Amino acid sequence: MKLAYWMYAGPAHIGILRVVSSFKNVHAIMHAPLGDDYFNVMRSMLERERDFTPVTASIVDRRVLARGSQEKVVENITLKDQQEKPDLILLTPTCTSSILQENLQNFVGRATYQANSNILLADVNHYRVNEFQAADRTFEQIVAFYLDKTTEKIQKTEKPSANILGIFTLGFHHQHDCREIYRLLTDLGIKINQIIPEGCFVTDLKKIPEAWFNIVPYREIGLMAAKYLENKYNMPYIARTPMGLVEIASWIREISKIVGKNYEKYIDKQTRFISQAAWFSRSIDCQNLTGKKTLVFGDATHAASMTKILAREMGINVCCAGTYCRNDADWFREQVQGFCDQVLITEDHTQVSNMIAQIEPAAIFGTQMERHVGKRLDIPCGVISAPIHIQNFPLSYRPFLGYEGTNQIADLVYNSFTLGMEDHLLEIFGGHDVKTVITKNLSTDENLTWNLQAQTELQKIPGFIRNRIKRNTEKFARSKQIKEITVEVMYAAKEALAN
Amino acid sequence: METLKFECETGNYHTFCPISCVSWLYQKISDSFFLVIGTKTCGYFLQNALGVMIFAEPRYAMAELEEGDISAQLHDFDELKRLCLQIQKDRNPSVIVWIGTCTTEIIKMDLEGMAPKIEEFIGRPIIVARANGLDYAFTQGEDTVLAAMVHRCPKYQKKSQVPPLVLFGSLPNTVAQQLTRELEYQGINISGWLPEAHYEELPELGAGVFVCGVHPFLSRTAITLMRRRKCQLIGAPFPIGPDGTRAWIEKICQVFNKTPKNLNERELNIWKNLKDYLSLVKSKSVFFMGDNLLEISLARFLIRCGMIVYEIGIPYMDKRFQASELKLLEKTCHEMNVAMPLIVEKPDNFNQIQRIRALKPDLVITGLAHSNPLEARGITTKWSVEFTFAQIHGFTNARDILELITRPLRRNNHLKDLGWSKLVV
Numbered sequence: 001m002k003l004a005y006w007m008y009a010g011p012a013h014i015g016i017l018r019v020v021s022s023f024k025n026v027h028a029i030m031h032a033p034l035g036d037d038y039f040n041v042m043r044s045m046l047e048r049e050r051d052f053t054p055v056t057a058s059i060v061d062r063r064v065l066a067r068g069s070q071e072k073v074v075e076n077i078t079l080k081d082q083q084e085k086p087d088l089i090l091l092t093p094t095c096t097s098s099i100l101q102e103n104l105q106n107f108v109g110r111a112t113y114q115a116n117s118n119i120l121l122a123d124v125n126h127y128r129v130n131e132f133q134a135a136d137r138t139f140e141q142i143v144a145f146y147l148d149k150t151t152e153k154i155q156k157t158e159k160p161s162a163n164i165l166g167i168f169t170l171g172f173h174h175q176h177d178c179r180e181i182y183r184l185l186t187d188l189g190i191k192i193n194q195i196i197p198e199g200c201f202v203t204d205l206k207k208i209p210e211a212w213f214n215i216v217p218y219r220e221i222g223l224m225a226a227k228y229l230e231n232k233y234n235m236p237y238i239a240r241t242p243m244g245l246v247e248i249a250s251w252i253r254e255i256s257k258i259v260g261k262n263y264e265k266y267i268d269k270q271t272r273f274i275s276q277a278a279w280f281s282r283s284i285d286c287q288n289l290t291g292k293k294t295l296v297f298g299d300a301t302h303a304a305s306m307t308k309i310l311a312r313e314m315g316i317n318v319c320c321a322g323t324y325c326r327n328d329a330d331w332f333r334e335q336v337q338g339f340c341d342q343v344l345i346t347e348d349h350t351q352v353s354n355m356i357a358q359i360e361p362a363a364i365f366g367t368q369m370e371r372h373v374g375k376r377l378d379i380p381c382g383v384i385s386a387p388i389h390i391q392n393f394p395l396s397y398r399p400f401l402g403y404e405g406t407n408q409i410a411d412l413v414y415n416s417f418t419l420g421m422e423d424h425l426l427e428i429f430g431g432h433d434v435k436t437v438i439t440k441n442l443s444t445d446e447n448l449t450w451n452l453q454a455q456t457e458l459q460k461i462p463g464f465i466r467n468r469i470k471r472n473t474e475k476f477a478r479s480k481q482i483k484e485i486t487v488e489v490m491y492a493a494k495e496a497l498a499n
Numbered sequence: 500m501e502t503l504k505f506e507c508e509t510g511n512y513h514t515f516c517p518i519s520c521v522s523w524l525y526q527k528i529s530d531s532f533f534l535v536i537g538t539k540t541c542g543y544f545l546q547n548a549l550g551v552m553i554f555a556e557p558r559y560a561m562a563e564l565e566e567g568d569i570s571a572q573l574h575d576f577d578e579l580k581r582l583c584l585q586i587q588k589d590r591n592p593s594v595i596v597w598i599g600t601c602t603t604e605i606i607k608m609d610l611e612g613m614a615p616k617i618e619e620f621i622g623r624p625i626i627v628a629r630a631n632g633l634d635y636a637f638t639q640g641e642d643t644v645l646a647a648m649v650h651r652c653p654k655y656q657k658k659s660q661v662p663p664l665v666l667f668g669s670l671p672n673t674v675a676q677q678l679t680r681e682l683e684y685q686g687i688n689i690s691g692w693l694p695e696a697h698y699e700e701l702p703e704l705g706a707g708v709f710v711c712g713v714h715p716f717l718s719r720t721a722i723t724l725m726r727r728r729k730c731q732l733i734g735a736p737f738p739i740g741p742d743g744t745r746a747w748i749e750k751i752c753q754v755f756n757k758t759p760k761n762l763n764e765r766e767l768n769i770w771k772n773l774k775d776y777l778s779l780v781k782s783k784s785v786f787f788m789g790d791n792l793l794e795i796s797l798a799r800f801l802i803r804c805g806m807i808v809y810e811i812g813i814p815y816m817d818k819r820f821q822a823s824e825l826k827l828l829e830k831t832c833h834e835m836n837v838a839m840p841l842i843v844e845k846p847d848n849f850n851q852i853q854r855i856r857a858l859k860p861d862l863v864i865t866g867l868a869h870s871n872p873l874e875a876r877g878i879t880t881k882w883s884v885e886f887t888f889a890q891i892h893g894f895t896n897a898r899d900i901l902e903l904i905t906r907p908l909r910r911n912n913h914l915k916d917l918g919w920s921k922l923v924v
Contacts, residue, residue, distance in 0.1 A: 001536075001578040003585060006546055011539035033601045033632030034814075036514025038544045040868035050875035050923050053868065056849070062633050065605065075512070095538040096601040096632075099569055126538075127566040191618050236579040292724060 006349045006369060008299075008324035008387060012040055012435035013094045015135030015221075016122045018401070019142065020090050021171045022197040026087040027054045027117075029076055029465060031069070031104065034059055046171055060096055068100075074114070074274040081115035082102070087120045087202045088142070093133045094124040096120040099311040108307060118202075128323050132220040133327060135168065139197065141226035146205040154233065157496060160259040161191035161211045164239075167198040168220025172302065173400050179219060180402035184242070187262060188255060196225075209233040213258045217241055217401060218301045219328060225399055225456065242401050244313055244409070245271050245278055268462050270403050279405035280414070281314050289316045295359055297344070297352050298385025300325040302400070304335040305366050308407060311339035316413075320344055321360045335397065349373075360468055361418040368392070378467055382416040422457035448474055450485045457487050472497055501839050503829055505816065513868045514814055515884065516541070517640030518598050518632040519523030519567055522549045523888070524644055528670045528694050528858055532831035533559035534582065536610070558590060578643055580617050582679055587621050594651075594698040596644060597630035601905040611852075622907060624651060630773060636814035638791050640718040641669055645720040648701065651726060652693065655705030656877050664692035664751070665702045665730070668713035668761035671891060672696055677893045677908035678713065678738060681748060685762075687755050693720070704728040711751060713738055713892060716792035718820035728735045732818070736827040739793070740800030741897045746827055769894050773804075776901035779908050780806040783861040787852075789813045789846050791887050795821055797864075798840060798902065799828040807837055808859050812846035862907065877921040879907045 013030065017039045020028040030036060040053040058069070058076040061282070077089055091108055108121045122133045123141055162185060167178045175198075182192055193211035194200060213227055214237040216222040226237035236258055242251040249267045256263045269280050279288055294316055296307045300323045307321040321336045324345030329345045335342060344355055353373040356364060364374045364381040368389050374381035382398070383392055399405040450458065461469050469490075476493035477485050518541055519531040533539055549557075553749055562582050567573040572659045583595055599610050614913060615624040627646045630640035643831065666678070686702055691702020693710075704710075706729035712721055715737050716878065724730040732861050735750035736743050744905040745766045764908075770777075785801055787794045789812020798808045832839050843851075848869065855863055855878060863873055863880045870880045890896045 001572070001575070001582060002561075002565060003582050004542055004563045005557070007539060007542055010543045013540070014543065033516075034510075034636055035518075035544070036540060037513050037868065038516070040546065041545060041866065042514060043869050044869070044871045049871055050873045052852075057513075058512060060601075060633065061510070065633060095540045095604060097601065099605050127569060130539075297911055347553055358632040467860040 006156065008347055008367065009115070010131035010133065010387075011095060012124045012126045012129050012134035013092055013122075014132070015129075015131040016090065016092050016124060016138045018131070018168050018170055019135050019138045019197055020092070021053055021055060022167070023088070023142075024055075024197075024201050025084075025086050026090065026202060027056070027080055027084055028090045028092045029057060029073070029080060030057045030092045030094055031073060031102075032060060032092075033096050034061070036094055036096070036485070041168060046388075046393050048393070049169075050121065050365065054084070054086070060100070064392040065100075067101055067154050071106070073150070074111045077119060078114045081111075081117045085496045086117050088120065089115070090138075090142075091121045093122060093124070093126065098126045105194055116487075118145070125143075135221045136224045139166070140222060140228050142226045143196070143205055143208065144228055146202055147208065147229075150206040152206060152497055156212060157191060157193065157210050158191065159191055160261075161193040161262045161316040163194045163196060163208055163211045163214045164192065165196055165214050165216050165225050166218050166220075166242050167195055168221060168234065169198065170220075170386075171218070172388055173391065173398055176397055176399040177405070178403040179397070180399035180404050181215065181217060181242070183404075184248075184252075184402050187266065188252065188259075189261070190255065190259065209235065211235070213237060213255075218299075219331070220299055220301060220325060238484065241301050241305050243302070243405060244309035246312060247273065247305060248406070249403065251322075275403040275406045277313070279412045280313045280410045284315060285414065289413070290319050291416060292363070293317050293361040294318050295322075295361045295366070295370075295382070296340070297322040297324075297358055297370055299323060300328040300332045302336075302385035304332055306409075307336045307339050310365070312411075314413060317341075319361060320355055322355075341345065357471075360471070363413075365413075365416070373442060380416045382412045384412075403477070445454075448477055448485060450481065453487050454490055457490060469494075502831075503825060503839050503842060505842050505844065507844045508847040508850060510847070511808050512789065512812070512814070512846045512848045513866050515866075516544050517635040517637055519548055519637060519641065520598075520630060520640030520651065521545070521598060522643060523639060524669055524694070525558045527671070528594070528698055529694065530593035530697050530699070531558060531594045531596055532586055532590055532594070533598060534562050534586065535559065535598040535600065536562040536564065536579070536603050536608070537562050537598075539603050541600050541602075542917065544560040555744065557849075558592065560586070560827075568883045569602070572607075576613050577853040579613060580620060583617055583623075583625070588625055592623065594624045594626060596628060597628045598640075598644075599627060599631060601631045601633050604629065604631050604633055604713055609799060625653060636790065636792070637704050638714070638793070638855040639815065640720075641714070642719045643715050645669070645717060646723040647693060649704065649720060651724045652701045652704040652728070655703040655708050657707065657744065661688075661755075662707050663710055664705065664709045664711065664755070665689070665691045665693060666711055666713055667693040668717055669694055670713060671890060672884055673891050674890050674896065677895050681744070681893060682751065682771055685748060685752055685759060686757055687751060704730055706730075709754060711735060711747075712820070713747075714793075715824060718817040725846070730855070734823050736799070736824045737776050737798040740803065740900065741766045741773075741894055742803045742831070743796055743800060743824075743827070744892070744894050746823070750823065756802060764818065765894060766924075769897055773897060773901055776898070776905050777804055777903045783807055783908065784858070786851075786858065786863045787811045787813075788851050788863065788865040788869065788883070789843065790883050793886050793891075794864075795824050795828060795842070797886065797900070798920045799905065800897075801826065802828070802831050802835055802837060804832075804838075804901070807834070808858055810851070810854065811840050811842045812851060813842060813844055814896050816842065816844045862904070875922045879911060881907055 037057045042055045108119050112119050120479050121136050167174050188317050212227045215238045216226045229235045240251045240256045242248040252263050296303050303323045310316040311318050318340040320338040320342050323332045324347045349369050364370050365384045371381040473493040523915045525533050610627045614627050618625040626647045628644040630643045708730045710724045710730045711733040733754050736745040736746040738744040784807040786809050794813045798811045864883050873880045892901045
């Protein structure tokens with residue numbers, strides 16, 4: 001058992017449902033107790049979906065517990081088959097149903113007799129994999145199911161073409177990223193064969209091998225399918241994420257190797273003149289960001305890409321880069337090596353917030369959780385990765401990938417730091433914050449007192465660094481077992497820190 | 500004479516998991532700590548459904564079961580003891596409430612058996628409530644917690660001639676205060692609430708104590724109060740809407756042999772103040788898809804407001820506990836001269852959506868899973884969960900109910916000439 005308040009990645013069935021509801025005309029039947037269909041709320045609210053989420057629960061109640069589901073699941077499948085006529089129904093186990101150890105495969109077999117749709121059982125162990133791993137696996141399972149069935153002869157497209165694997169419902173800025181990749185590929189003269197699974201019919205999956213190669217923009221979901229396609233059809237795939245100028249260039253060069261065209265001129269023009277990010281990092285504004293401390297945390301894809309952008313393209317000091325994708329820890333370490341001072345691999349949000357409190361970065365780039373930690377510590381935060389809230393599903397065009405993505409990221413980074421000039425003015429005029437209350441603190445330890453003189457001294461310190469000085473002084477006092485903080489202690493703390 | 504019609508469907512409907520009750524109960528009982536013993540699925544639901552609250556260092560947490568717990572490789576007693584010790588050390592609550600979930604049911608974890616031993620070890624009371632999705636829906640979670648708390652209330656010691664009155668149901672402190680005042684005005688003093696703002700203030704219970712519920716979903720608590728603590732239940736309609744509040748007070752007055760003072764004027768005044776809203780809702784039709792058990796009371800109030808209710812979906816219908824409320828609903832229908840609504844227990848959302856398409860009601864009260872899709876099809880909706888979190892009890896808060904109900908209608912008035920009410924192909 002684990003005491004937990006918050007988790008970064010959801011349970012396995014969320015991943016399965018994200019795959020299912022991204023396809024068109026595919027329905028999921030969850031074998032689940034009442035209330036486990038919360039996914040429908042998330043999809044309807046966060047994505048502001050206009051259509052009913054194609055997920056129904058076949059309710060596991062007390063009676064099912066006593067006698068087994070018997071006809072219930074089969075009836076629910078065949079009913080859904082008649083009502084909605086989907087191409088595929090995916091029976092989705094949940095953490096509850098997986099310990100019931102009913103033979104769900106048997107239900108699938110029986111329902112297949114009676115239904116017109118294809119019926120599959122999601123093949124996932126709830127206690128071993130998380131949302132991303134389950135989505136990755138289910139995605140592969142569906143692709144393999146339809147490709148193994150097909151006997152049609154494969155004919156590659158005449159012109160170079162690609163599939164995009166891994167655009168999902170409830171993904172972080174997926175729709176925008178997809179449009180941006182589409183634009184990029186069109187510029188490169190490459191046709192999009194299929195975008196999977198978002199908006200794709202399973203009946204079209206048999207056309208996948210017609211493309212020349214596959215693109216997997218996000219590591220978390222899509223790699224398994226890409227590897228399956230590589231094994232079976234010898235299709236090459238690109239797993240690099242085109243996020244940030246340097247990575248986009250490498251990404252395009254990988255494509256150039258596959259299609260045999262030279263894109264150097266295009267890369268150069270886009271980098272220097274179409275995207276504003278390269279110019280931004282040379283501009284005077286960005287100079288003020290040089291050496292500022294940040295912490296980056298998120299899924300492996302976004303955290304690694306962001307770390308590289310901050311360190312390599314903007315000269316910002318990434319003190320700590322981390323991810324909650326523990327299964328991908330090795331890849332992550334390798335990616336950020338040399339771009340950050342330390343690496344943090346954890347699923348425990350308190351470890352991340354302690355790290356933030358310890359480093360006291362000038363800005364954080366993380367998930368919604370880090371944004372809230374930032375609020376408590378008065379540190380600005382740019383959200384770069386799931387888990388996310390409704391405000392991270394913007395209506396306007398906000399890609400993170402591609403050349404437009406570099407502009408968006410530059411804005412995000414710049415706006416996250418206190419503006420450079422404002423910084424100087426605050427320092428000169430002693431800050432605009434003259435309130436005496438200084439209570440923001442992550443520690444519950446309140447037995448330190450500040451004497452009057454020390455309090456007055458503290459007030460003289462500009463507002464935006466006052467909290468940091470206060471925390472450092474208290475940290476010092478605690479380490480020296482000092483109960484009352486005087487001006488002398490403050491100076492001693494400052495000296496100790498300087499050494 | 501026409502009477503109410505009851506139906507029961509498949510039970511394939513959307514609602515919140517009953518563990519969601521921790522979100523309002525931990526706030527209500529300020530010295531408590533809620534430990535939900537379940538899986539990642541439960542945790543994910545809580546963290547998403549309760550949104551921002553999770554960041555305010557809530558006094559609840561998951562005891563997340565891992566594979567070792569499921570396969571009994573780990574000893575659940577030791578594990579729970581370890582977690583409870585940690586909670587005691589970090590938060591020092593007056594009471595720890597264990598919320599049993601579907602998983603603890605299926606693996607038959609003996610929570611009730613372990614609690615007294617761990618309680619003794621850490622020197623803190625541990626209450627066990629099985630608020631799982633196998634047996635209950637949404638608000639019934641509170642019912643299981645309160646029913647478990649009934650056993651912890653001190654024994655009633657007779658002190659005066661007037662028998663004590665204990666109200667049960669969790670309400671925000673201000674609303675509880677308002678209802679207390681209403682009764683005080685009638686000369687009836689409340690001797691306690693279940694729950695109180697602090698665990699240590701739980702009311703005395705025993706033979707001779709009158710109890711009355713404020714929520715329609717508290718049937719287990721009511722039964723436990725009667726059977727286990729020998730309390731006398733006052734079966735009244737629920738104090739939702741001015742009509743409900745009046746009937747509730749009248750019933751209590753009747754039990755305590757008081758002639759209600761000023762009650763008629765009080766109710767009329769409230770209705771007068773609602774005039775602007777009433778003109779908006781008059782003759783509009785409503786469809787309750789059903790997910791929180793407040794449906795009967797709300798429908799009764801809305802019919803009194805002049806609305807027409809087509810269907811009242813409801814997860815679970817306790818005809819005995821809600822008897823007075825059902826009678827008032829019937830009476831209201833006759834008085835307002837409208838057809839009896841159909842009451843559908845354990846509804847089937849798919850069938851309901853077909854009926855909604857056929858009936859085209861002016862307002863559908865439903866969960867968030869269906870709201871946006873219905874709106875996109877030109878059907879106006881109101882999010883049902885808001886009624887559980889808003890203040891809707893008593894005379895004072897009748898306005899808040901209508902504020903919620905009319906919000907989508909007012910929105911429609913603003914946007915009506917723009918010509919894009921249907922937004923799907």
